[in-house]
Amino acid sequence: MSxxxxxxxxxxxxxxxxxxxxxxxxxxxxITYFExxxxxxxxxxxxxxxxxxxxxxxxxxxxxxxxxxxTIIPTTANKYLFIAAPIIxxxxxxxxxxxxxFGETTLFGLWDVMHVMNISNLNVGLLYxxxxxxxxxxxxxxxxxxxxxxxxxxxxxxxxxxMISYEVSMGFGLVTVMMLAGSLNLADIVHAQQxxxxxxxxxxxxxxxxxxxxxGCAETARTPFDLVETEELVSGYYTEYSxxxxxxxxxAEYAAMILIxxxxxxxxxxxxxxxxxALDFIPGTVWLLGKTAxxxxxxxxxxxxxxxxxxxxxxxxxxxxxxxxxxxWIAVVGIFIYTPGLxxxxxxxxxxx
Amino acid sequence: MLETVFFNLFAGLSVLSGMGVVLARNTMHSVMFLIxxxxxxxxxxxxxxxxxxxxxxxxxxxxxxxxxxxFVVMMLEINTxxxxxGFLQYLPLGGLVAIVLLVEFISAAVxxxxxxxxxxxxxxxxxxxxxxxxxxxxxxxxxxxGFEIAALILxxxxxxxxxxxxxxxxxxKYQKIAAQVGVRKEDRMRKVRM
Numbered sequence: 001m002s003x004x005x006x007x008x009x010x011x012x013x014x015x016x017x018x019x020x021x022x023x024x025x026x027x028x029x030x031i032t033y034f035e036x037x038x039x040x041x042x043x044x045x046x047x048x049x050x051x052x053x054x055x056x057x058x059x060x061x062x063x064x065x066x067x068x069x070x071t072i073i074p075t076t077a078n079k080y081l082f083i084a085a086p087i088i089x090x091x092x093x094x095x096x097x098x099x100x101x102f103g104e105t106t107l108f109g110l111w112d113v114m115h116v117m118n119i120s121n122l123n124v125g126l127l128y129x130x131x132x133x134x135x136x137x138x139x140x141x142x143x144x145x146x147x148x149x150x151x152x153x154x155x156x157x158x159x160x161x162x163m164i165s166y167e168v169s170m171g172f173g174l175v176t177v178m179m180l181a182g183s184l185n186l187a188d189i190v191h192a193q194q195x196x197x198x199x200x201x202x203x204x205x206x207x208x209x210x211x212x213x214x215x216g217c218a219e220t221a222r223t224p225f226d227l228v229e230t231e232e233l234v235s236g237y238y239t240e241y242s243x244x245x246x247x248x249x250x251x252a253e254y255a256a257m258i259l260i261x262x263x264x265x266x267x268x269x270x271x272x273x274x275x276x277x278a279l280d281f282i283p284g285t286v287w288l289l290g291k292t293a294x295x296x297x298x299x300x301x302x303x304x305x306x307x308x309x310x311x312x313x314x315x316x317x318x319x320x321x322x323x324x325x326x327x328x329w330i331a332v333v334g335i336f337i338y339t340p341g342l343x344x345x346x347x348x349x350x351x352x353x
Numbered sequence: 354m355l356e357t358v359f360f361n362l363f364a365g366l367s368v369l370s371g372m373g374v375v376l377a378r379n380t381m382h383s384v385m386f387l388i389x390x391x392x393x394x395x396x397x398x399x400x401x402x403x404x405x406x407x408x409x410x411x412x413x414x415x416x417x418x419x420x421x422x423x424f425v426v427m428m429l430e431i432n433t434x435x436x437x438x439g440f441l442q443y444l445p446l447g448g449l450v451a452i453v454l455l456v457e458f459i460s461a462a463v464x465x466x467x468x469x470x471x472x473x474x475x476x477x478x479x480x481x482x483x484x485x486x487x488x489x490x491x492x493x494x495x496x497x498x499g500f501e502i503a504a505l506i507l508x509x510x511x512x513x514x515x516x517x518x519x520x521x522x523x524x525x526k527y528q529k530i531a532a533q534v535g536v537r538k539e540d541r542m543r544k545v546r547m
Contacts, residue, residue, distance in 0.1 A: 078379070078381070080382075081381065081382075081385070122404070123404060123483050123484065123485065124404050124405055124408050124484075124485055127405070127408045127409070127412060127485075128408055130412055130416075131408050131409075131411040131412040131415075131416055132411075134412060134415070134416030134417070134420075135411075135415060135416060137416075137420050138388070138420075138423075141420070141423055141424075141427070142385075144427075145381060145427050153427075156427075157424075157427075160420060160424055164417070164420060164421075167416075167417075184485055312528060312530070313530060316530050
């Protein structure tokens with residue numbers, strides 16, 4: 001490969017990265033707006049509607065406010081880790097998007113074969129997502145420890161326990177998807193669900209869809225699992241953070257929420273395929289983003305509907321309810337795959353066999 | 354060429370961060386250096402076409418083991434003055450171990466085992482070879498017995514850990530969540546005729 005080729009490749013990669021991170025950042029800004037409006041409607045009030053038409057400029061005003069605020073480092077804080085923590089928490093949230101396939105395209109007929117729209121078509125894509133999203137704990141832990149203050153510390157402790165507990169059932173839930181798809185490549189997993197609503201993995205793996213989505217809710221510490229940042233902890237691990245650093249934490253949180261929604265649509269809801277094959281003339285990316293938008297709405301709906309879990313109840317849900325469910329479902333899927341007679345049922349979802 | 358550059362980058366950074374683990378005064382900084390070291394080790398695995406092991410390295414070591422490490426270290430109260438107390442007392446033994454290791458490293462490096470001709474070098478596998486599938490096929494056929502024994506040992510360790518920590522305290526108040534969830538209106542409400 002010559003120097004020019006390498007330069008061109010690097011330029012294309014830079015453009016691809018920008019094409020994902022900029023919409024994610026904008027998406028985060030407008031999800032906060034959407035969230036406030038939806039919760040407003042649920043609670044029979046208006047929500048933000050003053051800045052710009054129907055309040056559409058509100059996220060920009062909020063962003064401006066946060067940028068202009070003074071950022072304070074507490075004198076007793078560990079300075080390096082205090083500053084590093086928001087960055088450590090934002091990085092995995094964005095890096096995980098590298099393997100997410102956003103659809104398939106021939107670039108308006110320019111290419112002969114369909115190309116999957118992602119930065120890296122990794123063979124171990126699903127494991128990569130799991131590995132990277134397990135790193136987001138460090139930002140929280142660092143923030144809680146480096147602040148050197150009581151409430152952030154308790155918040156960080158809670159966050160760690162919660163994330164570790166729910167990661168286990170999340171991972172086991174994904175094992176069933178791997179068993180049916182026979183691959184860890186996200187594009188292959190979507191291809192295995194081709195052919196309409198009945199082929200989607202939400203039919204054979206419905207309990208796992210529930211487990212995955214609720215665990216995702218707990219992973220991102222959204223209500224009803226927001227014990228990490230409750231009122232009694234004065235917003236938990238980021239009590240001491242102000243201005244832009246605070247915004248970085250919420251950017252990471254919302255990016256993680258988008259990622260969980262995207263992954264749920266890719267793994268269980270058929271990715272970029274339409275529910276009826278006749279509707280496939282609509283571009284796949286529209287379908288994928290539509291499903292994602294719906295799941296983000298469900299996240300917000302949860303927040304407006306459910307009261308917060310008590311700590312022991314949350315631990316019970318993770319370890320005593322979800323973990324046995326997922327383990328049992330792995331056994332069920334395994335028995336179905338290898339029992340003669342039953343395998344003809346499960347083969348409907350395993351077109352590659 | 355690019356591969357050599359990346360190898361030197363990952364290897365150098367992992368050695369540097371390994372030194373950071375030992376030399377950092379603050380235990381928390383040591384933990385962060387160790388995490389960084391694992392990342393670079395994972396990078397080395399990627400260079401060897403072992404993407405499965407590289408990812409598992411991050412998932413298990415960084416994502417799970419180091420979190421628990423951090424968790425424990427965070428809650429320790431470390432008195433740095435007391436930690437440095439017995440420095441002279443342990444110096445002879447520690448120094449001896451260090452010198453023996455240094456001699457071993459140098460003699461291994463000059464013995465010719467690691468010279469460029471002596472090592473087995475393999476070309477990169479084509480992109481169609483799926484590392485994960487290959488590992489699975491070998492692990493569940495050729496090495497099945499070893500795999501099952503490892504699984505059993507882990508299970509025993511798991512049960513042992515639970516047994517060691519399981520104790521029902523009589524004085525603590527436990528909540529029966531199943532009873533709480535299963536409660537009905539009739540259990541809690543009583544109609545009173547006024």
